[in-house]
Amino acid sequence: MSIVTDLLAKPGVIAAGEYAYRGDRFSHRGALSEDHARVASIMCRATTMSVNMEASMLEALQPLSGLLPPRGWLVHGPGYTVCVVANVFCLLDNSKGSINDLVGFMRQALPAVPADMI
Amino acid sequence: MSMIRRLLALDGVNVICHFRDDGYLIEGYGLMSHNDMGRLAQFARDYRRIAQGNADQLAMFSGMRGWTPPHGWIIRGVTQSLCGVANLVCVVDSTGAPLNEILLELREVSHW
Amino acid sequence: MTTLDDLMKLPGAMAAFEFRGSGEVLEQRIAYPDRINESTLDLLAHMCAANLSIATMQARGWEKVTGMEGFYPIQEFTLIGFDWSVVVSGLQREHYKQAGKFSLPPFMGVVLANESADYEAAFGILERKEPVP
Numbered sequence: 001m002s003i004v005t006d007l008l009a010k011p012g013v014i015a016a017g018e019y020a021y022r023g024d025r026f027s028h029r030g031a032l033s034e035d036h037a038r039v040a041s042i043m044c045r046a047t048t049m050s051v052n053m054e055a056s057m058l059e060a061l062q063p064l065s066g067l068l069p070p071r072g073w074l075v076h077g078p079g080y081t082v083c084v085v086a087n088v089f090c091l092l093d094n095s096k097g098s099i100n101d102l103v104g105f106m107r108q109a110l111p112a113v114p115a116d117m118i
Numbered sequence: 119m120s121m122i123r124r125l126l127a128l129d130g131v132n133v134i135c136h137f138r139d140d141g142y143l144i145e146g147y148g149l150m151s152h153n154d155m156g157r158l159a160q161f162a163r164d165y166r167r168i169a170q171g172n173a174d175q176l177a178m179f180s181g182m183r184g185w186t187p188p189h190g191w192i193i194r195g196v197t198q199s200l201c202g203v204a205n206l207v208c209v210v211d212s213t214g215a216p217l218n219e220i221l222l223e224l225r226e227v228s229h230w
Numbered sequence: 231m232t233t234l235d236d237l238m239k240l241p242g243a244m245a246a247f248e249f250r251g252s253g254e255v256l257e258q259r260i261a262y263p264d265r266i267n268e269s270t271l272d273l274l275a276h277m278c279a280a281n282l283s284i285a286t287m288q289a290r291g292w293e294k295v296t297g298m299e300g301f302y303p304i305q306e307f308t309l310i311g312f313d314w315s316v317v318v319s320g321l322q323r324e325h326y327k328q329a330g331k332f333s334l335p336p337f338m339g340v341v342l343a344n345e346s347a348d349y350e351a352a353f354g355i356l357e358r359k360e361p362v363p
Contacts, residue, residue, distance in 0.1 A: 039296065040292075066312060066314040067309065077301035082301075107310070
């Protein structure tokens with residue numbers, strides 16, 4: 001089973017997908033239209049790129065910061081949470097799922113990505 | 119003579135660097151150590167990608183044309199500023215430097 | 231007991247801090263100064279300020295384009311680093327805005343060790359509705 005299928009089986013996950021670090025390819029499953037999944041993948045790629053740059057700058061200025069390489073990021077809104085680890089994103093309904101479980105699963109299932117991939 | 123070196127002839131330009139797509143410094147000239155030029159190149163490459171990513175999103179959300187692809191970026195500090203165009207970045211004095219001319223020159227040189 | 235002190239009680243808490251929207255740290259607690267010092271925290275806060283701004287822009291755009299609400303205002307941004315995570319929030323400010331206040335409290339953040347990080351507990355503290363004076 002792919003990670004996206006596994007994620008969709010988790011409580012509260014309403015959509016999940018993968019995006020390419022470079023270029024605009026993406027795949028997704030769940031309750032998002034093709035167009036909205038494209039928008040989501042563009043946003044996820046942009047934020048992943050930002051946090052990677054920031055972590056490498058932080059590391060350059062303050063070695064052993066413990067943030068490099070970044071594994072992922074979360075944006076927690078009132079109703080939903082975007083959870084991204086490596087190049088996999090998923091959308092969680094806050095009232096139905098557990099962020100800790102999701103992050104734990106994704107951190108374990110997705111290996112750390114070499115910086116030159118991003 | 120390197121083509122980018124001619125940027126240094128402009129008033130207020132202190133450093134000019136040319137870097138690869140992966141941020142590796144190809145050549146750099148001016149008042150900065152080679153190590154710091156390497157850091158500047160890496161920063162400029164990262165910053166360019168972030169600015170591009172944000173501009174893409176602005177265009178996507180607003181539906182407004184004319185933002186992407188961005189030509190470059192400027193970070194203006196108190197005494198020093200950074201200008202980036204394509205794979206070039208330069209450090210210029212914040213006061214007195216002919217910024218418009220520098221940007222035009224950066225755009226021209228970036229096409230070579 | 232302040233929110234910073236409560237954040238420091240979270241499992242794996244390394245540091246907690248208050249910062250301005252422009253990134254300057256206003257107050258901080260550091261559990262292990264040999265691992266995280268003031269200088270790191272200052273950089274981290276500036277980075278988090280940038281990330282919250284970008285995430286807010288994205289939430290705004292996403293809700294406009296998709297009509298799917300539930301992201302704005304951003305309650306927290308979390309960066310899951312290799313060893314540490316940092317969770318930041320400006321939610322208290324939203325409560326002040328809703329109450330019509332112009333003077334807003336600072337943003338808050340906590341640094342957690344990944345192995346024991348409890349994100350939900352961190353969100354819980356940061357989302358606690360403090361009385362608006």
